[in-house]
Amino acid sequence: MIHARGIEVSFGSVKALDGVDLLVADGEVRALLGPNGAGKTTLVSVLTTLLTPTAGTAVIDGFDVCNQPNEVRSRIGLAGQYAAVDNLLTGRENLEIVGRLYQLPKAVAKKRASEALERLSLTDAGDRLVRTYSGGMRRRLDLGASLVGRPKVLVLDEPTTGLDPRTRIELWEFLRELVDEGATVLLTTQYLEEADELADEISVIESGRVIAEGTADELKQRMGGDVLVAAPVDRNSLIALCEIVATVTGNEARLTDSGSVSAPVNNKVDSLVRVAAELDRAGIELAEIAIQRPSLDDVFLSLTGDAPTVEES
Amino acid sequence: MSTAIRPDAAQAISRPSLFGDAVTMTRRNLLRLSRTPQVIVFSTIQPLMFVFLFNFVFGGSIETGVSYINYLVPGVLVQTSLFAGSNTAIGLAQDLESGAIDRFRSLPMRRSAVLIGRTLADAVRSLITAVVVVAVGFALGFRPGGGVLALVAGIALGVAFAHAFTWVFTFMALKVRDVEAVQAAAFIPVFPLVFAASTFAPVENMPEWLQAFASRQPVTLTADTMRALFNGTDLGSSWFWALVWIAGIFAVAATLAVRTFERS
Ligand SMILES: Nc1ncnc2c1ncn2[C@@H]1O[C@H](COP(=O)(O)OP(=O)(O)OP(=O)(O)O)[C@@H](O)[C@H]1O
Numbered sequence A: 001m002i003h004a005r006g007i008e009v010s011f012g013s014v015k016a017l018d019g020v021d022l023l024v025a026d027g028e029v030r031a032l033l034g035p036n037g038a039g040k041t042t043l044v045s046v047l048t049t050l051l052t053p054t055a056g057t058a059v060i061d062g063f064d065v066c067n068q069p070n071e072v073r074s075r076i077g078l079a080g081q082y083a084a085v086d087n088l089l090t091g092r093e094n095l096e097i098v099g100r101l102y103q104l105p106k107a108v109a110k111k112r113a114s115e116a117l118e119r120l121s122l123t124d125a126g127d128r129l130v131r132t133y134s135g136g137m138r139r140r141l142d143l144g145a146s147l148v149g150r151p152k153v154l155v156l157d158e159p160t161t162g163l164d165p166r167t168r169i170e171l172w173e174f175l176r177e178l179v180d181e182g183a184t185v186l187l188t189t190q191y192l193e194e195a196d197e198l199a200d201e202i203s204v205i206e207s208g209r210v211i212a213e214g215t216a217d218e219l220k221q222r223m224g225g226d227v228l229v230a231a232p233v234d235r236n237s238l239i240a241l242c243e244i245v246a247t248v249t250g251n252e253a254r255l256t257d258s259g260s261v262s263a264p265v266n267n268k269v270d271s272l273v274r275v276a277a278e279l280d281r282a283g284i285e286l287a288e289i290a291i292q293r294p295s296l297d298d299v300f301l302s303l304t305g306d307a308p309t310v311e312e313s
Numbered sequence B: 001m002s003t004a005i006r007p008d009a010a011q012a013i014s015r016p017s018l019f020g021d022a023v024t025m026t027r028r029n030l031l032r033l034s035r036t037p038q039v040i041v042f043s044t045i046q047p048l049m050f051v052f053l054f055n056f057v058f059g060g061s062i063e064t065g066v067s068y069i070n071y072l073v074p075g076v077l078v079q080t081s082l083f084a085g086s087n088t089a090i091g092l093a094q095d096l097e098s099g100a101i102d103r104f105r106s107l108p109m110r111r112s113a114v115l116i117g118r119t120l121a122d123a124v125r126s127l128i129t130a131v132v133v134v135a136v137g138f139a140l141g142f143r144p145g146g147g148v149l150a151l152v153a154g155i156a157l158g159v160a161f162a163h164a165f166t167w168v169f170t171f172m173a174l175k176v177r178d179v180e181a182v183q184a185a186a187f188i189p190v191f192p193l194v195f196a197a198s199t200f201a202p203v204e205n206m207p208e209w210l211q212a213f214a215s216r217q218p219v220t221l222t223a224d225t226m227r228a229l230f231n232g233t234d235l236g237s238s239w240f241w242a243l244v245w246i247a248g249i250f251a252v253a254a255t256l257a258v259r260t261f262e263r264s
């Protein structure tokens, strides 16, 4: 569905993309995971025909983004990094205008606008000016605008940045519904957790290159997965704690400088419960116990510590 | 629940229509305008202030051959078109900054419709302002003797002049791309054009070197043509050169703006 080869983009002396290859299958959800300045938005811009690459080619649903931009545009829906909704129009007007510009007849554009409002729980606010919307509502409306054309490919640039946790989870649920209906989705994010929740495959991008690709599990494997961290109230019990954690998890437990014990775990909940039970029995009181998920930092540290997985051939 | 997302196989991919897209974009900008009536109010108060001030302060001391208010109204109409042009530039720069333009550029539409919609909506605004200025002029004694048709033709010329210049400001906005910078930049061409002209006083009283410029530039030629139409006097050749200027400015600025926009 999306096939990009050797995409390069230079802004003056800054090389924003340095040979990106990307292959996304029909119906797949792909996350582009990367820190600020990695080149996510630049890649999104190339794939949505907003930016002509300095080198390389990209094809969406069989159409070339450089030579057949209109065919590409009628097949994609874009929700950019900053909600591109019009404050001085109502939510409904925003959607209808986008529908008209997708070349839909008036009646169809109206119907699609109502549908999108309903799907995004904005029906009640639909006839209010967007100026009065909260940040989360604006995001939802922006997403709605990317849906009115019933695109084959949805491109979402950091769809949940700036949302509170509850709204974020609601948006995830909504995206999952879309995927169940067969959409191909390319989304960028700075959060591994989000990529993990939504994506089939993750492309890790840094400094304009794809430095790793795979499922969330595969990537985490490479970093050693989740880690159990426990700290005793009494520092003198550290050694005993260390032994218990090692026994229960079956992995090597490590003492940290801050006075806690950490060990990789395979079965999160089970390990947590069993460690707690064992400690209770041994009479060791805990100040803290937690399962820490690898953060984006961990991913990058581990990936950039490794040799890059994608070499330019 | 219906599937709002499922790719629609039956959806014919009709070629984007320039006319349809331009109508949609004009409608969008007019809707926006209707939500900020204060913009219309303030951009109308300004020319009204010029009408009042110049009429009462200078009216008695400027010799124009006709009543000063009859001389002044066409001048203010032309001046307003240029001053209001910065609104065009600001509106477009705002759209560029807000990401609205990126959304439009990702849609299967004719890109030039974005600019056409902007400039046509601004032409409507110019028309509203022009009608108010003429009406207030009436209250102050403006008496066009050329008849209704000539009055309409004069206002139409004023709007055409304004429209041509909105393309200049559109081009500037596309080059400068920053709301505040473009606001400041827009006034650079405006001041010499408005004041080294027959806007408020005849060019005959200017030093000769300035007259050479003032008598040939579009503001003078357009204002003089409007005066001749309004007052029913001899049109001379100013109407021809006014039209040449307007057509020329429109053609060059619109081409440059569209080209810049489509390549960006
Ligand atoms: N228009 C531009 N002119 C110059 N440099 C640019 C431009 N756009 C992006 N860049 C540079 O290209 C690099 C990649 O930027 P990009 O916006 O793609 O990153 P990103 O991954 O989307 O980051 P973020 O998470 O902050 O949105 C950055 O170094 C940025 O400074």
Ligand SMILES: [Mg+2]
Residues within 6 Å of the ligand: A040, A041, A042, A081, A157
């Ligand atoms: Mg970005």
